[in-house]
Amino acid sequence: MEENILEMENITKIYGNGVYANRELSLRIRKGEIHALMGENGAGKSTLMKILFGIEKPDGGTIRFENADISGKTTQEIIKRGIGMVHQHFMLVNSLKVYENVILGSEPVKGIATDRQKAVSMVKDLALQYNLKVMPEEIVDNLSVGLKQKVEILKVLARNAKLLILDEPTAVLTPQETQELFEQLLLLKKHGHTIIFISHKIREVMQICDRVTVIRRGKNVKTLVTAQTAEDEISRLMVGRDVILKMNKNPAAFGKNILEVRNLQYTNDFNRKKLNGISFDLKQGQILGVAGVEGNGQNELADCIFGLNGVTGKVLLNDKDISHNSIRNHRDSGISYIPEDRITTGLAQHSTVWENLVVDRIDSHSLKTGRCLDHKKIGLFSEQMIGEYQILCKDKNQESGMLSGGNMQKIVVARELSANPCLLIANQPTRGIDVGANEFIWNKLISYRDMGAGILLISADLNEILELSDSIMVLYEGKITAWFEDSRTVSEEELGKYMLGLKKQKQEIIHEEI
C-alpha cells in the first residue's frame, strides 16, 4: 500500500444559504500521483479544495497532510506546509512583472530592499527546471491566458509546494495549450510533486490522471484507477445516469437577415481596442456560435449589440438602424440577452424570484389592473414560469440568491425567453450549472431557433459551440478571424488553432462567406 500524502475524512460544509456543499466527503491522495477530482458544476469540488486550503471553514471532518492534522489552520500555514493552489480565476497583479508576481509575499531581501537579481534568477531557474517558458521581466497584463497560468504554477512552486491543486486549469485553455499544460504536469510528477486536478472533462482526466475520485451532490461516489476504468463509467458516476452529450436538432432553415452588424468598433475605459471592425449577419432560425479564448472581445460584442456600451459602427435589426437606441427600445423591439454573469447582471440576488422574473416587463399591461400592479396576475405569471422552466424553489417569494446556480440561471433564461425574442444574445448560457439544467436550456434554445429566432451564442465551452451552432465565427483580439457557415465542416482541433491565432482565414474569404 502506498503512502497517503493527504487524507480528508468526513468533510461536511453547509453554506449560509442552506446548501449542502459537502456531506461527509472523504478524499485520500497518494504521494506522487495525479489525482483527478471530478464532478458536475456545483458538486462541491471547489468547496472541498477551499476547505483544504483554509479559505472556507468546514462544519465537520478532519484533514491530515503528511500525517499531521491541519484542520482549522490558516491559509498561510497551509502554504508553508507545502500545499499550493492554482485558482480557476487567476490571482495575479496584472500591472506587475512576472517575477514580481511570483515572489509576491515571499520576496528575497537584501537589507531592507527586495533582491531583484536574486528574484529574477530564481524565477528563471524554476522556469527552466519545470520547462515553464515565461520571461521573468514581462508585464503580466501582456501575457496570454496560457502564460498567465504558467505564472500561477510558478508562484506555487516558488513556495515549495509538494501538493499542487489545479482548479479547472483547462477551462480557459485551447486544446493546444491544454496539451502543453499536461506535459508540464507530467514533468512535475516526475519531480515528485503530487497533483490534484479538478475538472469535469473526462477525456483530459483519462489522459493524464492516475486515479480519479468522483463526487456528486457533495458526497463522494467512488475512487477509481483511471487505467482500469472506461469513460462511460465515470460519466455515469458523475451524473447518476447516462448523459446525452449529443444534441439532436433539425437541420437549419435560415430565413432573412435579422441582425446585421457593420464595422463595429469599441474601445474600453482602459483605452484598449476590444472590438476592431466586426461585421456579420445573423439570420432567422440560425444559431451563430462565437468561439474564442476568453477576453478576445466576446463580452464586449454582446454588450455593444445590446446597447450596454457605446459603440461606433452600425447595428441593424430587421433593416432598421438600432445602434443608438436605448436598452428599453432594444427589449421592446424583440432583443433578449442572457448575460455572462447572472449574479452581477442577470438578477438581483436579494430580490425574490418573482421580482426577478418580471423586472424587464413591469410596465406591461398584462401585469396590471388599471395603472396599478396586480399581484394576482404577477403571481400567476411567476408560477407559470417556475413551472415551465422547472425552477426549483420553495415558492415565488423565495430570495433568488438562496437558489443554486442552475436555478438562478433558469430564472434569467425564463425571463429572457418568455419575452419571445426575435434575436437572442446568449452569453455563456450554461456556465457553472448542472447537466440537467444544461440540457434543459440547450433544448429551449434550439426550440426558439426552430421557431425562427436568431441566436448569437457566445461560449467558452467548445462542446456547447459545436453542438448548438449552425454557423460559427471565431473572435481573436477583437476581430473575426474565421467564419464557418456550416458548423459541421470544422473540428474542435481546427477551431482551437483559430482561437489561438495560429491560423487565420483571409479577410476576403470571411467577407465572401458572410
Add this chain to the structure above:
Amino acid sequence: MKKFEFRIRCRDIESLRTGLAITISLLIVFTIILVISKAPGAALYSFTLGPLKSVRRIGSVIEEAVPLIFTGLSVILLQRSGLFNLAMEGAFFIAAATAAAIILAFHVPLPVAMLTGTLTGGIVCAIPTVLKVKCNSNVLVTSLMLNYICFYVGLYIIVGHFLDPKINTAFSYKFPEGSLLPRLFPVTRINTGLLIALACVVIVWFINNRTSFGFKVTMIGKNPVMARYAGMKIDKLIVAASFIGGMLAGLGGTVDMFGMYTRFQYTALTNYGWDGILVAILAKQKAQYVPLAALFLGYMRVGANVMSMQSDIPSEMISIIQAVIIILVSAQALLKNYRKKLIIKETQESEAGAC
C-alpha cells in the same frame, strides 16, 4: 385538540433581531439608571410609565411621532434606490422656512404655503441626485453639505426679513389668523397633521408595492447593473424618487410648523431628518411599520423628558438608547449563528420531506 406550535423560522430572524436590539438597549439604559441615579426606582417609573400618566402626555407622544412619520417615510424613499441621500434634514427645515416666509409675505392660504414648502423640500433632495447623475458626485457628501446651505439660507430668509422685533428671541412674526392646522382633540396639540401623515403612509406603501415606479426604484436599489440591463431609465427614476422623498420631508416640515407653532421658531436644524433614519431602520424600510416605529421613538422621548423633570437623570439618556439600537439593528452578525442553525435545520427538514 390541536397542539399549539410556536416555531421560529428563518424569515422571522429580522424582526427577532430588531426586538433583541431594542431589548438590549433598554437593558443598558436601565443599568445606567440603576448605577447613576439616587432614586432609580422613581426614575425608571417615570421613564416607562410617565408618558401614559395624562392625556396631555399621551398627546405629546403622538405629536412627537408625527414629524418622525414624515421623515421616516422620506428616508425610505430617498434610500430605496441605494443612494445615501441625507438631504431630508435640510429639506425639512427649509420647507418650513419657505412656507412661513410665503405666508408672512403674501398671506396666501395655508394649503398654498404648505404646497410651496413641500415642493421646496422635493427640489432640495433632488439636487444631490441630479449632481450624481450629471457630474457623478458623491451623494452622501453633497447632501450632507446641502443641509448646512438649507439651514443658513432658511435662517437668512426668516431672520433677515420676518424677524419680530418685539420679542427678544429670533422668532418670526406671528402667522396670520386661520393659518394653523386645526387641532383635533382638546388639551393636546394633536392636529390634522396626524391625518396627513397617515395618508402619506398609505401613499408611500402604495408607491412601493403597487406601482411599477416603486418596483423599479426598489430593483435599482437591489442591483443597479441589472436594472440598467433590464431596460430601466435609472437616472430619471432615482431623481424622481429623491424628489418624492424630499417632498415628504418638506411636507413634514410645514406640518410641524403650522401644526405646533404660531411663529417660525426653529433656531437650529430640527434633527427630525436624522431621526427619520432611525425610524426607517426600525420600520425595516417598510412604510406600514413607520407609524409604529415613530410612536415608539416618540414614547421614549416623552418618557425621557418626564424622567428628567422628575428625577436626576438627564433626558439626553435617550440618545444612548438610539445609538445602541442603531448599532445593534444594523449589526448583521447579531443572531448569525442562530440563523445558520435554523437554516440547517430547515434544510434538513425539507430534505426529509422530499424523500
